[in-house]
Amino acid sequence: MTLTVTGAPNLSVSPASLSFSFITGGTAPASQSFAVSSSSTALTYTVSTSGGTWLSASGAGTTPGNVTVSIKTTGLAAGTYNGTVSVAASSAGNSPQSVAVTLTVTNPPNLTVSPASLAFSYAIGDMAPAAQTISVGSSGAALSYTVASSGGTWLSASGAGTTPGNVTVSIKTTGLAAGTYNGTVSVAASSAGNSPQSVAVTLTVTNPPNLTVSPASLAFSYAIGDMAPAAQTISVGSSGAALSYTVASSGGTWLSATGGGMTPGSASVSVNPGTLAAGTYTGTVSVSAAGSGNSPQTVAVALTVTNAPDTIPPSISIHSPQPLAVLAGIIQLTATASDDVGVVGVSYQVDGKQVGSEQGIAPYSVTWDSGAVSNGIHLIIATARDAAGNTSVDSINVQVSNTGMSSGGLLGTMLDSNTKFQVQQNGISTLFSCVTCWFAGPSDLLPGQVLEVRLRAGASPSAADVVILKQQTIDGSITQVGTNQFTLQPSASYLPATVVVITGSATNLNGLTPQVGQQISVRGILLKNSPSGGPTLIATIVELQ
Missing domain, CATH: 2.40.50.200 (Bacterial OB-fold)
Structure with missing residues (x-):
């Protein structure tokens, strides 16, 4: 009979170590297991843990078997935790065997948004402002995020996804009055340590700039037969941003306006009287700008057409007395006068001194006392005046002889070549x-x-x-x-x-x-x-x- 004596079987575990990772606030990591075996005959084993309450193990039994290792994350701060799972078998030659367990606890990644705020400007009547973009990122692992907006229906955002990504922010201007509007775009990621992140959005709505024109009215004067009056200028401006403007005229073909462009600018206004009759003509120059709050603006234009000025003097001829007549006593001075428009009056002077008042009715007669002057030759001047102020004169010389004259005296005395x-x-x-x-x-x-x-x-x-x-x-x-x-x-x-x-x-x-x-x-x-x-x-x- 042969007796064979052998050593006790050895206990073995595999793997020799386990590693777990956990992000604060997240889901606890899944359990892991390791195998327990014997080098020969089956062994009955027990399981225990050390290192902290965060570590637990289960699965005692008979080899071959498996031990399940679990992690409890409650209350764990970020850091590295080390523990041991021990497997013991009293019949094993190498009991106990241990498996090293490492737990790495980290804070969750942060959600990042840039920029932190957005500003939009809109002038009523203009096109809506262009959309702007928010960049979304993570300080660590990729994050799945969602997007929402608040503050009013004027604000909208789109672009949910996984970091890195972009969110598009748009403005709807319909029905908005002038003022300042505030809203928020929120980006949320359930796995982020700082979710949600928000971006402040400001929309400034202003009334459109006003169109300005100067002067408010233009006046032209034209006398028939003269050259057309020179063109005049209207200055065009804006109370705010530059405006693109156009120019038009109305009221008749005699009026025209040219110009247009960007403010500040001008418009040139011209009149062409052509065959217009005397009178007053009115028209309007309109300046329009699509982006203006008060378009169109108008400038009143008036053209006064008058008949050609009367430059033709009246004609006049002294009717009585006759040239070189010898006079004495009281004399009637008379004249004939005519004018293309009308004679206003006739006045007389003797030797430069006024005689009587201006006469307005033919034969334009005034009385002159020749005794008021000395005997001799005296100059009589008759002046005719028309409504335009034109004048003409006629003159004669007469001889006054009042002293020592017999009845009839020298009145009508003739001078000839025999004198x-x-x-x-x-x-x-x-x-x-x-x-x-x-x-x-x-x-x-x-x-x-x-x-x-x-x-x-x-x-x-x-x-x-x-x-x-x-x-x-x-x-x-x-x-x-x-x-x-x-x-x-x-x-x-x-x-x-x-x-x-x-x-x-x-x-x-x-x-x-x-x-x-x-x-x-x-x-x-x-x-x-x-x-x-x-x-x-x-x-x-x-x-x-």
Whole structure:
């Protein structure tokens, strides 16, 4: 008989260690197991744990068998926990055997959102602002997240998913009044340590900018026949952001406006009167901007068309008395006058002094007392005036003879080529010799002369026989200078175009030397030494004006 003696069987465990991971707030990790076996005969084993209450094990029995290891996470803070599961068999040669257990507890990953806030701006009437994006991330493991918005129906968000990802935030502007609106976009992840995360959203709604135009009205004036008035300008602006504007005109084809663009800008307004009749025409220039709160804005335009100004003077002719008439006593001054529009009135002057008042009814008669002036030649001027202020004149010279006249006297006395006249010799005999000269006709009786008239006897008692001339002053400018004489161009239009002035030792020149262009006054006597001769002025005094 043979007796074989063997050693006790060995106990074995596999694996030799276990590792668990747990995220705070999450689900406890699943149980794990390890195998228990014997190197030969079956062994009965027990199980125990050490290291903390977080660790438990079950599954005592007979090899081969399995031990289940479980983790209890309640109250565990983040950190690393170590424990041991021991398997003991009293019949084993190597009992007990242990399995090392490690539990790693970590905080959950954080949810990240960027940016932390969003701002939108919207002007009523414009397009809604563009959508904006929120970036969503995790500080650790990927997180599944959802998205929600609050604050009003104007705010919406979309883009739920897994980190990393993006959330799109949109604005609905319909029906919103001017003001500030606040809302929130929330991003939630059940596995995140900081869920939910929120992003503040602000929407600022403003009224649209106002369109401004200046001036508020334009006025044009046009006289028929003139050039069209110059264009005028309207300034166009905005009370806020720049506006795109257009320009239009209404009221008639005479009005046009050009321009348009971005504010600040301008519009040019023109008028073309063409064949418009006299009157007042009104129109409007409209400036429009789609993004404006007060579009369109209008500018009133007025065009006043008047008839061409009256520049044609009236015509006038003195009707009574006749030129060169010899007058005495009370005289009626009358005239005929006409105008393309109408004569307003006629007034009279004698030697520059007003006679009576302006007369508005034909024959425009006023009464003049010739006794108020000295005997001699006097100038009567009649002036016609029309409604536009245009004037014209007619003038005549008359002779007044009120002293020593017999009934009928010199009234209507005629001067002709048979009328002789004598020159008053006092002071001029050394200058000129013309004891008796002749008139070539009545026109030779020049204004400014002082006369003594003797009537002709016989068949022509109304004709003058002898006229005695005395000194008078005539103004004018020198046009030509000769020896002891010069040619004078009289200032008065009713005198001859030129008069020869004779000077000599008896002439007082007051220190001046006659020169062409000088404006002078000459006192002397006008005469003709033959019926066909030109007028000669015998100068006694010459003065610069």
